[in-house]
Amino acid sequence: MSTAAVDRRASTLRGASLPKWSPYAIVGGSIVLGVLIGLVGGLDSKVQWGLIAGLLYVLGTYVIAARVEGRRQAKDRVATSLVWVAFVIAVVPLVSLIWVTVSRGVKVLDPYFLSHSMGVVADSQPGGGAxxxxxxxxxxxxxxxxxxxxxxxxxxxxxxxxxxxxxxxxxxxxxxxxxxxxxxxxxxxxxxxxxxxxxxxxxxxxxxxxxxxxxxxxxxxxxxxxxxxxxxxxxxxxxxxxxxxxxxxxxxxxxxxxxxxxxxxxxxxxxxxxxxxxxxxxxxxxxxxxxxxxxxxxxxxxxxxxxxxxxxxxxxxxxxxxxxxxxxxxxxxxxxxxxxxxxxxxxxxxxx
CATH class of the missing domain: 1.10.3720.10 (MetI-like)
Incomplete structure (x- = not known):
């Protein structure tokens, strides 16, 4: 049996599979749909938009993978997508906290702040330090x-x-x-x-x-x-x-x-x-x-x-x-x- 025939037979045994860029495409489509649903539904919180996008990402991954690769492989991809969604949910509040703290803390954080105490400075007055x-x-x-x-x-x-x-x-x-x-x-x-x-x-x-x-x-x-x-x-x-x-x-x-x-x-x-x-x-x-x-x-x-x-x-x-x-x-x-x-x-x- 020729090498080409062996490769075709192995490809047939493996079945169809999604391309490597498919998860990124599903993520992009989920984000766009989540934003559109949030705007149409009158949802002001971007957190709600993100949760909707995460749910659409998981559902979209299962539907597309089930049609192309079969239900068994779709379940595996859904488990992976759930891990990534949980990771993003855990990281976003942390990044947001660090961003807010840095953006607001650098206003007065300087050598003067680190080398002076409050002393007789009133809380309502500028100056003083920690x-x-x-x-x-x-x-x-x-x-x-x-x-x-x-x-x-x-x-x-x-x-x-x-x-x-x-x-x-x-x-x-x-x-x-x-x-x-x-x-x-x-x-x-x-x-x-x-x-x-x-x-x-x-x-x-x-x-x-x-x-x-x-x-x-x-x-x-x-x-x-x-x-x-x-x-x-x-x-x-x-x-x-x-x-x-x-x-x-x-x-x-x-x-x-x-x-x-x-x-x-x-x-x-x-x-x-x-x-x-x-x-x-x-x-x-x-x-x-x-x-x-x-x-x-x-x-x-x-x-x-x-x-x-x-x-x-x-x-x-x-x-x-x-x-x-x-x-x-x-x-x-x-x-x-x-x-x-x-x-x-x-x-x-x-x-x-």
């Missing part, structure tokens, strides 16, 4: 990390390397409970202790609440990283007569240090935007206070809340709130980039 809030956030999050990260890592080491019996089950249970605890509850817990000892608001109190929120995240991420370390490495070290504590310190932790560091960074990013505990415990301060152990402080989430709450009829406060939001997003983004860099740097190298 320097005091930036200092407060760095100190409070830094102290919370110094408290929460070591406790979380040591707890995870206990659960993976030593934890057996009822105590380990109880610790695991409480870690699971703390993972879902609302941030306001952590703030109220520290506030109750402050009331017992008749203490005034200060920055370290906010750090304690943030540490409570941080610890379960660190425990869970570290626990998963330690479980990924092969048992062969532990057994080889123990077979050489190395004590278990030294095996953990010299073998287990260095092997998983990349993942542990990434988990700690993500936990820091998670607590950096908390507002409720800071509002209860730190109280806010327009002036610079570099001492977290005495007097009220500010923080970026609290600064954003206060400026937005006092922005009625005052564009200056409204712009400062967006500029502080952009600063906070940049801080969290930098932490995530650092976490990814450390994870890639410390990832196990595979030989050829």
């Amino acid at each position: 320097y005091a809030a930036i200092i407060g956030s760095l100190e409070q999050v830094g102290l919370a990390t110094l408290i929460g990260a070591p406790i979380g890592i040591l707890t995870a080491i206990y659960l993976v390397e030593y934890g057996r019996g009822r105590l380990a089950k109880a610790v695991t249970f409480f870690v699971d409970v703390m993972t879902g605890i609302p941030s306001i509850v952590a703030g109220l817990f520290i506030l109750s202790l402050m009331l017992i000892f008749d203490m005034q608001p200060f920055g370290f109190a906010g750090s304690l609440a943030l540490a409570i929120l941080m610890m379960p995240v660190v425990v869970r991420s570290t626990e998963e990283m330690l479980k990924l370390v092969p048992n062969e490495l532990r057994e080889a070290s123990l077979a050489l007569g190395v004590p278990k504590w030294r095996t953990i310190l010299k073998v287990v932790l260095p092997t998983s240090i990349g993942g542990i560091t990434t988990g700690v960074m993500l936990a820091i990013a998670r607590i950096a935007g908390e507002t409720a505990p800071v509002l209860l415990l730190v109280f806010g301060n327009p002036f610079i206070n570099n001492n977290p152990f005495e007097g009220a402080q500010s923080s970026l989430p609290l600064f954003i809340y206060q400026q937005y709450a006092n922005s009625a009829g005052a564009n200056a406060a409204y712009d400062r709130a967006w500029a502080a939001s952009l600063t906070l997003i940049a801080f969290v983004m930098i932490l995530n980039l650092v976490a990814r860099g450390i994870a890639r740097w410390k990832a196990p190298k595979t030989g050829r």
Whole structure:
């Protein structure tokens, strides 16, 4: 049998198929029809137009694929189209949020804003900045990390390397409970202790609440990283007569240090935007206070809340709130980039 005959027979067995550009054509047609339906139906929201276009895309994909390729292949294409529609639905709000924050935050975000505090500047007046809030956030999050990260890592080491019996089950249970605890509850817990000892608001109190929120995240991420370390490495070290504590310190932790560091960074990013505990415990301060152990402080989430709450009829406060939001997003983004860099740097190298 000739090569041409074999190719024709294989093509017949495969059946007809849509061209590679067909998904793009269906997307374009769905968008046009969605806009037309929205205009004719008097729908003002572009979100509704997008949802209609997404529905038309899925239906159009199934109808066209079923007529050309058959129902079985059409179902496969519908599943793929649903994944893409879900991806777009998830990405559009994120892109919209970043766009709005950047477009409104750059109005007053400059070196002056980052290096000056509000001081005696009224919320309705232009000027001032978030320097005091930036200092407060760095100190409070830094102290919370110094408290929460070591406790979380040591707890995870206990659960993976030593934890057996009822105590380990109880610790695991409480870690699971703390993972879902609302941030306001952590703030109220520290506030109750402050009331017992008749203490005034200060920055370290906010750090304690943030540490409570941080610890379960660190425990869970570290626990998963330690479980990924092969048992062969532990057994080889123990077979050489190395004590278990030294095996953990010299073998287990260095092997998983990349993942542990990434988990700690993500936990820091998670607590950096908390507002409720800071509002209860730190109280806010327009002036610079570099001492977290005495007097009220500010923080970026609290600064954003206060400026937005006092922005009625005052564009200056409204712009400062967006500029502080952009600063906070940049801080969290930098932490995530650092976490990814450390994870890639410390990832196990595979030989050829």
